[in-house]
Amino acid sequence: MINRFKYYLLRSLDPFLMACILFTCFVGLFVIYSASGQSFDKVIGQLINMLVALILMWMVANIPPNILERLAVPVFFVALILLIGVALFGEISHGARRWLHLGIVRIQPSELMKLAAPMMLAWYFARREEGLRSMDYLVAFILLMMPVALVMRQPDLGTSLIIFAAGFFVIFLAGLSARLLISAGVLVAILTPIFWSMLHDYQRRRIEILLDPYQDPLGAGYHTIQASIALGSGGIFGKGWLNGTQSQLDFLPERTTDFIFAVFGEEFGLVGNLLLLAMFSLLIFRSYMIASRAHNVFSRLLAGSICLTFFTYVFINIGMVSGILPVVGVPLPFISYGGTSLVTVLLGFGILMSINRHKALVPSS
Amino acid sequence: MRSRGPIRSKVQEAVKLPAWRRHVLLFLLLAGMILLIGRALYLQSYNRSFYQKQGEARYTRSLTLFAHRGMIKDRNGEPLAISTPVESIWANPADANMNEQQKIKLAERLKIDVAEINRKLSNQDREFVFLKRRISPELANDVMALGIPGIYSQREYRRYYPEGEVTAHLVGFTGVDEKGQEGFELKYQNWLAGKSGSRHVLRDRAGHIVEDLEAAKMPQNGKDLVLSIDRKVQYLAFRELSKAVEQHHAQAGSAIVMDAKTGEILAMVNLPSYNPNNPTNIAGKSRNRALTDTFEPGSTMKPMAVAMGLESGKYRPETRLETSPGTYKIGPATIHDTHNYGTLTVAGVVQKSSNVGATKIALSLEPQFMWSMLNQMGFGTPTRIEFPGEVSGRLRSYKTWRPIEQATMSYGNGISVTLLQLARAYTVFANDGELRPVTLIKSKEIPVGQQVLSPENARSVRDMLETVVQPGGTAVKAQVMGYRVAGKTGTAHKPGVGGYQNKYISSFVGMAPASNPKLIVAVMIDEPSAGQYYGGAVAAPVFSAVMGATLRMMGVPQDAPNDNIVMPTSDSAEVKESM
Numbered sequence: 001m002i003n004r005f006k007y008y009l010l011r012s013l014d015p016f017l018m019a020c021i022l023f024t025c026f027v028g029l030f031v032i033y034s035a036s037g038q039s040f041d042k043v044i045g046q047l048i049n050m051l052v053a054l055i056l057m058w059m060v061a062n063i064p065p066n067i068l069e070r071l072a073v074p075v076f077f078v079a080l081i082l083l084i085g086v087a088l089f090g091e092i093s094h095g096a097r098r099w100l101h102l103g104i105v106r107i108q109p110s111e112l113m114k115l116a117a118p119m120m121l122a123w124y125f126a127r128r129e130e131g132l133r134s135m136d137y138l139v140a141f142i143l144l145m146m147p148v149a150l151v152m153r154q155p156d157l158g159t160s161l162i163i164f165a166a167g168f169f170v171i172f173l174a175g176l177s178a179r180l181l182i183s184a185g186v187l188v189a190i191l192t193p194i195f196w197s198m199l200h201d202y203q204r205r206r207i208e209i210l211l212d213p214y215q216d217p218l219g220a221g222y223h224t225i226q227a228s229i230a231l232g233s234g235g236i237f238g239k240g241w242l243n244g245t246q247s248q249l250d251f252l253p254e255r256t257t258d259f260i261f262a263v264f265g266e267e268f269g270l271v272g273n274l275l276l277l278a279m280f281s282l283l284i285f286r287s288y289m290i291a292s293r294a295h296n297v298f299s300r301l302l303a304g305s306i307c308l309t310f311f312t313y314v315f316i317n318i319g320m321v322s323g324i325l326p327v328v329g330v331p332l333p334f335i336s337y338g339g340t341s342l343v344t345v346l347l348g349f350g351i352l353m354s355i356n357r358h359k360a361l362v363p364s365s
Numbered sequence: 366m367r368s369r370g371p372i373r374s375k376v377q378e379a380v381k382l383p384a385w386r387r388h389v390l391l392f393l394l395l396a397g398m399i400l401l402i403g404r405a406l407y408l409q410s411y412n413r414s415f416y417q418k419q420g421e422a423r424y425t426r427s428l429t430l431f432a433h434r435g436m437i438k439d440r441n442g443e444p445l446a447i448s449t450p451v452e453s454i455w456a457n458p459a460d461a462n463m464n465e466q467q468k469i470k471l472a473e474r475l476k477i478d479v480a481e482i483n484r485k486l487s488n489q490d491r492e493f494v495f496l497k498r499r500i501s502p503e504l505a506n507d508v509m510a511l512g513i514p515g516i517y518s519q520r521e522y523r524r525y526y527p528e529g530e531v532t533a534h535l536v537g538f539t540g541v542d543e544k545g546q547e548g549f550e551l552k553y554q555n556w557l558a559g560k561s562g563s564r565h566v567l568r569d570r571a572g573h574i575v576e577d578l579e580a581a582k583m584p585q586n587g588k589d590l591v592l593s594i595d596r597k598v599q600y601l602a603f604r605e606l607s608k609a610v611e612q613h614h615a616q617a618g619s620a621i622v623m624d625a626k627t628g629e630i631l632a633m634v635n636l637p638s639y640n641p642n643n644p645t646n647i648a649g650k651s652r653n654r655a656l657t658d659t660f661e662p663g664s665t666m667k668p669m670a671v672a673m674g675l676e677s678g679k680y681r682p683e684t685r686l687e688t689s690p691g692t693y694k695i696g697p698a699t700i701h702d703t704h705n706y707g708t709l710t711v712a713g714v715v716q717k718s719s720n721v722g723a724t725k726i727a728l729s730l731e732p733q734f735m736w737s738m739l740n741q742m743g744f745g746t747p748t749r750i751e752f753p754g755e756v757s758g759r760l761r762s763y764k765t766w767r768p769i770e771q772a773t774m775s776y777g778n779g780i781s782v783t784l785l786q787l788a789r790a791y792t793v794f795a796n797d798g799e800l801r802p803v804t805l806i807k808s809k810e811i812p813v814g815q816q817v818l819s820p821e822n823a824r825s826v827r828d829m830l831e832t833v834v835q836p837g838g839t840a841v842k843a844q845v846m847g848y849r850v851a852g853k854t855g856t857a858h859k860p861g862v863g864g865y866q867n868k869y870i871s872s873f874v875g876m877a878p879a880s881n882p883k884l885i886v887a888v889m890i891d892e893p894s895a896g897q898y899y900g901g902a903v904a905a906p907v908f909s910a911v912m913g914a915t916l917r918m919m920g921v922p923q924d925a926p927n928d929n930i931v932m933p934t935s936d937s938a939e940v941k942e943s944m
């Protein structure tokens with residue numbers, strides 16, 4: 001009886017992914033405790049976020065991919081309508097319109113779109129599998145750009161970037177021709193200087209600061225410089241848990257959310273940093289394996305996109321905190337405080353687990 | 366448009382990802398991870414010492430711990446200058462976020478405009494801007510109770526002078542950062558200021574101190590300074606001098622009360638004065654004129670001339686001198702007395718203040734002898750009192766003296782002195798020929814003086830000075846109830862452009878009780894212009910009031926019956942001194 005229950009509970013979960021996820025979440029709780037100025041409330045709050053997200057992940061892991069495929073279109077359009085709703089009736093906080101009140105719940109449709117968009121595109125390419133034309137890429141591109149544009153206008157550059165990446169990965173994996181990709185790249189390369197010359201001085205200056213924060217050390221560049229100092233002063237072995245001066249003394253902005261990696265890096269040093277990167281690499285590697293073993297087009301495209309999107313999260317966040325990318329608001333999976341993005345990431349892993357488990361059940365094409 | 370065939374075949378292959386795409390993808394993932402690892406190595410290994418230094422610079426701060434400035438007290442320990450704690454409200458514009466409501470409340474309490482707050486907070490690049498300096502600690506508490514982030518309060522000290530303009534010239538005042546600007550605040554800056562300490566601290570971005578990195582160097586508080594001044598005597602002298610300056614429409618005035626034995630200054634007052642608690646527009650008011658300004662003393666110098674005559678051995682007090690017809694010619698110049706006094710004794714020369722008599726004595730002396738006597742009595746050299754800005758007056762070398770100059774110096778023209786020098790010179794008569802050094806700092810022992818005159822001659826001159834205040838003398842108004850007084854008036858033309866003008870300096874220097882002088886009081890009034898200008902009429906009453914009150918205050922035993930004051934009968938003319 002108990003064994004059956006255990007089996008029922010665990011059969012949908014991939015042990016390797018679960019181990020990596022739980023370990024990283026565990027580390028995250030310690031970092032949040034330190035970054036929040038040793039607030040147990042924050043740790044408890046994040047623990048609850050994790051449990052909720054894990055339960056949702058478990059539920060999704062039990063939904064077979066063919067059901068997900070059928071859900072793709074309604075989910076996408078519901079999400080799109082909600083995004084339009086945000087644009088019209090959304091609640092403004094911190095200068096951006098991101099949240100929507102639906103009776104008792106408050107939701108952030110842009111997060112949902114991070115999964116809905118690649119599902120929709122994967123569904124579309126799976127449908128058009130037999131007669132894929134150039135026109136189909138255009139349709140897919142237009143489908144993708146609608147939510148991306150809506151989110152960018154909120155404005156939420158980080159999230160729109162993730163949605164775009166998730167969708168673009170589907171298009172790329174569906175076989176977007178290399179020639180098209182290369183010619184688009186060349187076109188961008190040619191247009192950039194022309195575009196640059198058309199900008200106003202202050203617009204150029206903004207972009208320059210985005211690329212080189214040291215031009216404005218007290219303004220836009222402040223985050224990046226402080227984060228680099230926190231990381232660098234951590235050295236090889238770090239200053240030890242709860243001992244990071246830059247982060248503990250309030251020099252580091254947004255240190256429980258987007259910039260939490262700087263707290264981690266200062267306190268655990270290069271060693272901790274490399275360990276965390278190794279953990280993320282394992283998750284990406286396992287996801288990549290699942291994607292490449294998927295048995296139909298929808299599963300393969302969706303799994304590939306989820307894998308690459310997860311990589312994108314990690315790369316943009318750590319790249320931004322360590323000063324090689326401009327500052328855009330992308331959280332670090334499993335470590336940053338906050339429930340919404342955690343749910344999205346874990347739902348993605350739930351889908352991956354479902355695809356992994358159901359590969360034999362789905363008829364091969 | 367591309368043909369349909371190749372695309373379809375590509376899609377069919379794409380069920381499994383084409384090999385090159387897989388490789389490109391794997392390569393990109395790997396490259397991304399390697400980039401992150403490379404950056405981590407750069408930051409946390411290769412370049413870590415740079416970032417560690419940068420980090421330290423951001424969280425450690427050196428703070429100055431201000432020393433408490435010492436008090437300036439009078440001889441009885443009464444405060445003349447005190448540092449009281451005040452608070453200054455400052456803001457870090459980057460952190461000071463407040464709504465309009467808070468802004469209005471803040472402005473109300475600080476009594477400034479909201480616009481001013483906005484202006485001060487508008488410069489986001491600055492980390493420190495004063496909103497209001499030097500408010501009371503209570504008000505600062507009220508402001509801090511608003512709990513506005515980015516608004517801080519800083520302890521400072523404000524110098525307070527309880528005696529205000531009465532002691533302004535002595536005590537002086539401090540400027541920014543409590544640095545002495547005038548008077549004792551300036552002269553004793555290091556003594557009073559002490560040494561500030563320092564703290565090396567760990568600080569968070571809001572500026573709060575989190576912990577000390579090393580033991581704090583505690584500040585060494587400044588030391589107190591105890592002056593020889595007696596607050597009550599000072600006040601008395603100021604009050605009487607003010608009355609006289611006002612009554613006689615004078616430009617300025619100074620008065621000194623000195624302990625005749627110890628040379629301690631009990632009071633030194635000047636007019637015009639200013640409020641050191643708010644030192645604005647102080648040009649011309651801030652000088653301690655009693656020792657920074659010189660004047661031609663006039664007849665207050667005659668006792669010196671007489672003393673020199675006695676000391677030379679050529680004269681005795683009762684030696685007779687012919688002063689008629691009241692004038693005396695030296696080359697083209699003529700020296701005048703106000704009346705023809707006929708034959709006067711040496712004592713009479715002092716009592717009547719005869720210029721002709723003084724001239725005759727002076728001209729019979731060797732210039733070198735006369736110069737050396739004047740020099741020993743302290744003329745032409747500073748008193749070396751511990752005070753900034755003291756001047757030495759002018760006593761030219763005897764080698765350049767012409768007879769007319771030697772003559773006029775005997776009655777105080779052609780020589781310039783400070784009131785302090787004059788008061789000090791009179792210690793010779795008060796202390797049986799011994800010149801005592803003067804001081805503004807309270808001292809415990811009687812200083813060693815310098816014997817300038819023989820005790821007998823000094824006493825003789827003192828006796829002559831007693832006759833000055835008696836009927837037939839020039840300063841009956843200098844008499845003091847219950848005490849014998851010895852002193853001398855002075856009335857001098859002020860030298861101006863192109864010779865002497867009809868402007869005067871009236872003075873009186875004297876001592877009491879004459880039997881064993883305890884106090885010397887010197888009064889100088891500059892340009893009395895309400896009609897009277899003789900020292901006996903303008904300066905002597907100030908002397909009498911100050912001397913009398915001070916003697917009684919100090920409980921000095923009387924040496925004369927209480928009804929000693931003898932005024933000349935109304936029909937006999939008051940004796941006017943010569944100029």
